[in-house]
Amino acid sequence: MEPLFQQIQAALSNIAECMDSKALESLRVAWLGKQGKMTILAQTISTFPLEERKTFGADINRAKEMLQNAIAERQVFLTQAATEKRLKEEFVDCTLPPVSELTGYLHPLTRTQNDLIAIFQDLGFQQATGPDIEDEFLNFTALNIPDHHPARQMHDTFFLDLPSTSSGRFLLRTHTSPVQIRTMRAKGAPLRMFSIGRTYRSDSDTTHTPMFHQMEALVVEDGIHFGHLKWCVTEVCARFFCVDNLHLRFRPSFFPFTEPSAEVDIPFRREEGRLIMGEGDEWLEILGCGMVHPKVLEHGGIDSKHHQGFALGFGVDRLASLKYGIPDARSSFEGDLRWTATYGSSPYEGALR
Numbered sequence: 001m002e003p004l005f006q007q008i009q010a011a012l013s014n015i016a017e018c019m020d021s022k023a024l025e026s027l028r029v030a031w032l033g034k035q036g037k038m039t040i041l042a043q044t045i046s047t048f049p050l051e052e053r054k055t056f057g058a059d060i061n062r063a064k065e066m067l068q069n070a071i072a073e074r075q076v077f078l079t080q081a082a083t084e085k086r087l088k089e090e091f092v093d094c095t096l097p098p099v100s101e102l103t104g105y106l107h108p109l110t111r112t113q114n115d116l117i118a119i120f121q122d123l124g125f126q127q128a129t130g131p132d133i134e135d136e137f138l139n140f141t142a143l144n145i146p147d148h149h150p151a152r153q154m155h156d157t158f159f160l161d162l163p164s165t166s167s168g169r170f171l172l173r174t175h176t177s178p179v180q181i182r183t184m185r186a187k188g189a190p191l192r193m194f195s196i197g198r199t200y201r202s203d204s205d206t207t208h209t210p211m212f213h214q215m216e217a218l219v220v221e222d223g224i225h226f227g228h229l230k231w232c233v234t235e236v237c238a239r240f241f242c243v244d245n246l247h248l249r250f251r252p253s254f255f256p257f258t259e260p261s262a263e264v265d266i267p268f269r270r271e272e273g274r275l276i277m278g279e280g281d282e283w284l285e286i287l288g289c290g291m292v293h294p295k296v297l298e299h300g301g302i303d304s305k306h307h308q309g310f311a312l313g314f315g316v317d318r319l320a321s322l323k324y325g326i327p328d329a330r331s332s333f334e335g336d337l338r339w340t341a342t343y344g345s346s347p348y349e350g351a352l353r
């Protein structure tokens, strides 16, 4: 049997050096196939004397097994090598920018929201959320806007056709301010939160849409005063409009939920039909703010004798319109791709310059 095992050794090294599956299959057929060397050799068993047949049979089986194992092992190796080769060839670098024609645009409102969130988070504010459907208590009463207060009428509220509860009628929130109450109740003081989201009022013209977006920020801590509010508002606006040394105008105003209250105006000038924000001698109102009214703190479960806070709120769509020069607020929601190509920006541009 020696020559058999020498032949097998040669076959095994052929198998081990085999570089592709087809060649491996040919080797398998040549040795183990129906007309293969081993099959034909096995058929010669009857020519052996009886006492040798047992060893001959065992040798044949051992040789077959060695060949089968070697082929199976090589097959695994070749499959793995083929997969690795394909992975290398088909590698896609996901960090490369896509081909520009295939890229969509970020809606200016999305860009504005992303920028504002980044600014507030950077200043240490935590994002909070609230539902679009609120009740009269959270939307008005808890914010010190009592029944029959003119501010309630001014909000042009959409009431829902649902049974009232002890908290009044259900409505689509007219501002993000109820999230102040929800967050004070959930987290207590000290608190530094902001909220951004959809708000609703029955109003539609070039500067109003029935659904719009507001942002709200609230700080409750010991020793908070109007100076902190002024710094925070100025810093947020300077970063948002990318202006150094911004000087805002704080005009005394009235909001039921803050006392004292102010409206904030930003300077601007016109240049070739565009508004340049942050400098010039004209003013635009952009934001409402003030020191949180003690009654509002109490509704939020916070002891107003020991804590003070400031709050601010503004229309996100309005800020987007001013920054990106959008003339008609309603066009934001028409879903016209030409509009998005004009006012939108590449998602791969840095968010804040």
Ligand code: DAH
Residues within 6 Å of the ligand: 174, 175, 176, 177, 216, 217, 255, 258, 287, 288, 289, 290, 311, 312, 313, 314
């Ligand atoms: N909620 C006000 C509105 O809808 C905006 C606002 C003004 C929010 C002053 C505030 C604030 O938190 O302090 O018009």
